[in-house]
Every structure is written in structure tokens, then in C-alpha cells.
Amino acid sequence: MAALRAAKQALRREIKRRVAALSDEEKQRQSLIVSQQLFRHPKYASCKRIAVFLSMDDEVRTVEIIKDVFKSGKSCFIPRYESRSSSHMDMLKLNSLQDMETLPLTSWNIRQPAEDDDSREEALAAGGLDLILMPGLGFDRLGNRLGRGKGFYDTYLERCTRHAKGKPYTIALAFKEQLCQEIPVDENDVLIDEILYEGHE
Template sequence: MEAMGVPTTIQAAKAALRKDMKAILKSLSPESKAEQSKIVTQRVLNHAHYVNARNLAIYLSMNDEINTQSLLKDALSSGKKCFVPRYFADGRAMDMVELMDLDDYDRLPLTRWNIKQPHEQDTHRPDALKSGLDLILVPGLAFTASGQRLGRGKGYYDTYLQKCKSILSPGPQTLALAFQEQIVDHIPTHDHDQSLDAVIAPNL
């Protein structure tokens, strides 16, 4: 019985941390989010993983995440192949499909989360798992300096990162982008939770 209770304990700890982190993120001012996004963007642009990447996956940011628009523009203008998430509403599936240019980005429909993503029925876009990936920029709710991550609870990125490891050799590097307030000392984890190679925050 004790072993069966462990996952429940971890789930409860994760739920509590998610609740706390959502309140913290909600309290951040637009000015703070913009300034921190600017600092993190510059650090990513100077990071060797980004500089050396030819194929990268980049999340299209929500209001409570480090803004990735400047990174997207830089990547596309510098000739990198950019892949963006496409979430499937009927489960935990997510793929990464190619974004051709900024006009393509502007035409993307909005999801119920008010973020842009390619339509589920758009089957003609190259898939990152077939094209190859050098780098994935990863969002989340909380991170440790060592690379542990707390997502939003759907398992999209954990599942996708595991799939990358099984299909791509070598697997892509992973960089988390975070506000300073998202850095915590400890995150409760399950065996299937994926650690990241590095976390980039203003003071980390």
C-alpha cells in the first residue's frame, strides 16, 4: 500500500507547486515579463546550442511564458529550420512541424489557449522527427537549476522528448526558458519526467 501511495504523494506535490507557480506568474507585471524575456532571449542567442543548431523546435509563447517571438524571427532570418508544436486536442500527443517563414506564422490559426499553431488537418508540413532536430526550446511552469522541469500536467513535452530519444540519434539538446521566479530548489518527479540539458533565466 505504501508503494501505491507514492505516485499520489508526488502528484499532490506537483499540483501544489503548479498552483503556487501560476499565482506567481499571474502577479508578474507586463514590464517584468518583457524585460526578463529580453534578457533570456539575448542569452539564448549567444548560447552555443542555439548558435550551432540548424534545425530547432521553438514553442510559440503564451502570456505567462518567456516570449519567443524575437527568437523565432532570428532563427528564420538566419536560415535555421524552425519547427513549432502542434497539440492534438484528443489526448497527450504533440508533434513538431516546420514553420516556413514569418508570413506562415502570421497565417497560423489560434487555439483555445490563444496561441498560434498549425491546424491538425495540415498534413503537408515536414515533421521534425523525420527532418532531425538539433535543439528544442522548452517551456514549463517551474525548473531547477539542474534541469528538472514541472510542466502543466498534460505530459506533452515529456512524451515528445522521450520519443526524440528513441528515434533521433543523437537526440536534440534541450534548453528551458524561464522567468527568474520560476526557478525553485526542488521539483517532485516521476521516472517518466524528462530532465533538460540547461535552464536559461535572467540570473541563472
């Protein structure tokens, strides 16, 4: 296990270095290409309830996707990471683009519903999710994902499997610089169904 942890840490550093070298314009350019791939995807077209991450600086920008989700009349859910617990995350309903702009900022500089905001529907408390867009630091072409080491998404997907609807389809959004030959994984790491990146067909 120690060897696996060390391998993951080394890979995280390497990928962060590669992504940090990208200009904002390049991140934006790749993000739009990946967004267009998603909009053409049959799973996106058919989904009614979708979870979307609010992107950090080293992640594919998701604001155009969130705009399209509302334009298409789908229900949009966003993560609320609990800072106190090790890996608990909920997916809470976002009501509009304006709603997103008024959410408080976390210490990671991303917006999320306040921890005492109980007015929002949690996806699994109602109709579940059809599709989850997954962030991550690194991916390989087999669908292995390298997260930030907190296990938020792995734990949440485990909860999804217990919902009547079952596990949603998962699509990761990646800069091509986040692709790796091979991601070191253990049995707790959940495989992604598909990864979208520039050049992916």
C-alpha cells in the same frame, strides 16, 4: 503517486501565482534578457534545426527568438498539440514569420498548424532536431521541470531518442519567478540540459 501529484499541483498553483503578479513590461524585460543569453549560446549558434514553442501569457516570450531563427537561416519547428489524444505532439515546420501569423488559434489562445494540415514537415520524419526550447511552469537548478501535467514534451523527447540523430539538446526558457528549490519528479519526467533565466551565468 497520489502524494507526488498533490505536491506538483500545489507547486503549479504557487508558480502560477508568482508569474501572474508580473507586469507585461517585466515579462518582456526578462524575455529579452533570456533571448540574448540564448543568442550567445554555442548550442544555438551551431544548431540547424530548432523547435520553439509559441509562448502563452505566462511564458517567456519567444517571438524575438523566432525572428532570429529565420534571420539566421535555421529551420524552425513549432508544436502542434493534439487535443483529442492525451499527450501526442508533433513539431511541424514553420515557413516564415508571415506563416506564423496566419496559423489558427487554439482554445489556449496560441497559434498552431491545423490538425488537418498535412503539408508540413514533421521534424522526426526528416532530419530530426538539434535543439528544443522547452516551456514549463517551474524548474529547479538540477534541470528538473514541472510541466502542465499533460506530458507532451516528455513523450516527444522519448520519440526523439528513437530517431537516428538521437535526443536533441534541451534548453528551457524561464522567468526567474519560475525557479524553485526542488521540483518533485518521477521516472517519467525528463531532465532538461540547461535552463536560461535572468542572473544565470
